[in-house]
Amino acid sequence: MPNQVSEEIIEEVRRSNDIVDVIGEYIQLKKQGRNFFGLCPFHGEQTPSFSVTQEKQIFHCFGCGKGGNVITFVMEIEGYSFYEALRLLSGKSGVELPELSDQRESSASQESQSILSASEWIAKLYHHLLRFTKDGKEGYQYFKDRGIEDATIDEFQLGFAPNIKGFTAEFLKKKGFHQQLLVKAGLLSLSEDNTVSDRFRGRVIFPIRNHLGKTVAFGGRSITEQEPKYLNSPESEIFQKGKLLYNFDIAKKHIRKQSEAVLFEGYMDVISASQAGVKNAVATLGTSLTEAQARLLRRYVDTVIICYDADSAGNEAAYKAATLLKKTGCHVKIANLRDNMDPDDFIKAFGAEAFQKEVIESSLTFTNFYMRYLKKDYNLTLEGDRIQYIEKVLEFLATIDSSIEREYYLQEISDSFSVSMDSLTQEIANYRQKLGTGKDKINKNRYTNRAPNDNYMKKLLPAFQNAERQLLAYMLQDAVITDKVQEEIGASFNMDDHKIIATNLYAYFEAHQEPDVSMFLEMLNDDRLKQLVTEIAMMPVQDSITNEEINDYIKTILAENYKKQDIQTLKEHQKIAEQQNDPIKAAEIAMQIIEIQKQWKKIK
Structure with a gap:
């Protein structure tokens, strides 16, 4: 780390940012025993193997192996340099950082920083024009006509770009x-005569922010006959629409609190829903839900409610989004909107309370929605179509692990189509046999079933290596044990990585009285270590x-060390025998080496 930031300031920043709180802003964490677990943000997984310990202020993924302290995490998740991570964390905790004189420390380009700064200025300008000037009166009236209150306009920083070139x-x-x-950057447009004009002029403006609350793009909507009706900023280094969700920066705290997110199709749906009390509302940015957006939601919540328009196109989009989620x-539900209505229309027609109770809280299960969705492909007045429909539904129900859920929907089919439960149950069993589905899975994906078991590591590693790892684990949390190991083993660990870690631990405890894994990590320059x-x-x-x-661990380590020394000595004697043209003695020594190696394999 450059000299401009002292070790004391770095330590103050680290200590003032609890790792559970910081990581909890990026993924959903659930406590299990002493540690917290969640889905790793660094690799794709459906069951949580990412562990955070509040006591030691570190994280580790048992899946991909990434680990470190709170600074390391921010560097990894944001792609930041060390100083940028410090700056973000210092902003959260109020610790002042010195400005760097070396601009190379910034990983983000100056160009991107300028675009971010310009975007912030434009967002403020458009919002001010909308709220407080005659130039923005047209845009202000549009939002008023849509039922949007001043407080909501301010919360979302809605604006208006005047139709002045x-x-x-x-x-x-x-x-x-x-x-x-x-x-x-797409903030201005270049005309054929080489003059520039506002890309969004004559439109109401929806600032698009990243997860940190920085304005990275804009959505503009025409309020006249101007085409196109909707216009977004072009993609850039700071804006990839397939990776962001509208309003995510504001909604994420509500998403964590309520353990579910509500996914909409457009800006106005989110704004109206938020005003109606649905604060965990987000939306895609004019495109279908992407895999990156689905993974982002999964990191934060188990449950996503899809609230798209209740028409043919909306149902099709909801089905695709649900399948991806x-x-x-994710556990997926579908909002219970009335046919051919969109969320904004429903709120205006029936009010906020009805929207929450009748639409969001009364959401359909995905299975219920799917059974309704399938009906569009069949004429259920025809006997053949009814049979095909039932078979299609049964194929889907066969994939459901819960026997209770399967039976519930089988009963619904039985009642609706006058088919016996015995026939339906037998057909389901046949489908599940074809799928190779075994017994019903209980408590699937539960965090409590995902406790990492270190026994698998012990089985895979030789005894001396397990002993070195266990001893280092105790040394990391106890200065007295470290002193004892330094005195009896020193640098005589058998694994090179373990030697380096132990040597650094000796140096750490010479400078610090109390064990602190997170602080110790800052001494290491090698990310792999x-x-x-x-x-x-x-x-x-x-x-x-x-x-x-402790002595048993030390004996195991030293015994391996002595064995290696014995073999090395014998190899040197073997080499001398060969140089003296004594093949019989060289062969005898070779047999001794093989015998020692055999004995140690048996011990392992």
């Missing part, structure tokens, strides 16, 4: 921004350990 360009020029950059492991330390630190250890047990 050079208005925004001149404003940004005075702020010191280069027009060429603004055109490249289910693949990521940092991950190994977090993995070892996460190993289950006893609250107290006897001298005899």
Whole structure:
């Protein structure tokens, strides 16, 4: 780390940001025993193998191996440099950082920083024009006609771009921004006569923010006959619409609190729903739900309610989104909207309370929705279509693990189509046999079933290596044990990585009295070693350990060390024998080496 930031300030930033709180802003964490578990944000998974310990202030993924402290996490998740991660964390905790003189420390380009700054200025300008000037009266009236209150306009920073060709360009020029950059970013448009104008002029403006609350793009809606009706910022280094969700920065705290998210199709649906009290509302950005967006939601919640327009196109989009969300492991529900209504229309017609109770809280299960969705493909007045429909539904029900859920919907089919439960149950059994589905899975994907078991590691590693890992785990949390190991083993660990970790631990405890894994990680420059330390630190250890047990670990390690030394000595003697043209002695020594190796294999 550059000299401009002292070790004391780094430590103050780290200590003032609890790792559980910080990581909890990115993924859903659930407590299990002493640690917290969630889905790893660094690799795709449907069952949680990502562990966070509040006591040690570190994280480790048992799936991909990533690990570290709170600073490491921010660097990894945001793609930040060390200083940028410090800056973000210091902003959360109020610790002041010195400004870096070396601009190379910033991983984000100056160009991107300028675009972010320009976007913030434009968002403020458009909002001010809408709320407080005659130029924005037209846009303000549009939102009023849609039933949007002033407080909501302010919360979402809604704005209006006046239909004046050079208005925004001149404003940004005075702020010191280069027009060429603004055109490249899509904030301004270049005309055929090489003059610039506001890309969004004459439109109401919806600022699009990233998960940190930074404005990265804009959505504009025409309020006249201007085409196209909707216009978004072009994609750039700071804006990829397939990776962001509208309003996610505001909604994420409500999503975590309520353990579910409500997914809409458009900006106005989110704004109206939020005003109606549905604060965990997000939306895609003018496209179908993407895999990246689905994974983002899954990291935060188990349950997603899809609230799309209740027409043919909306049902089709809801089915596709639900299928994608289910693949990521989400529990999916479908909002119970009345036919051919959109969320905004429903709220205006029936009010906020009715929307929450009749639409959101009365959401359909995905199975219920799917059974309704399938009916569009069949004429159920025809006997053949009815049979095909039932068979199609049974194929789907066969994939459901819960026998109770299967029986519930089988009973519904039995009642609706006058088919016996025995026939339906037999048909389901046949389908499940074809699928190779075994017994019903109970408590699938439960966090409590995902406790990492360190025994698998012990089985895979030789005894001396397990002993070194266990000893290092105790050394990481006890200075007295570290002193004892330094005195009796020193650097005589058999694994090179373990030697380096132990040597650094000796140095750490010379400078610090109390064990602190998170602080120790900052001493290591090798990312691979940092991950190994977090993995070892996460190993289950006893609250107290006897001298005899520590001595056993030390004996195992030294015995392996002596064995290696014995073999090395014998190999040197073998080499001398060969040089002296004594093949019989060389062969005898070779047999000794083989015998020692055999004995040690048996011991392992």
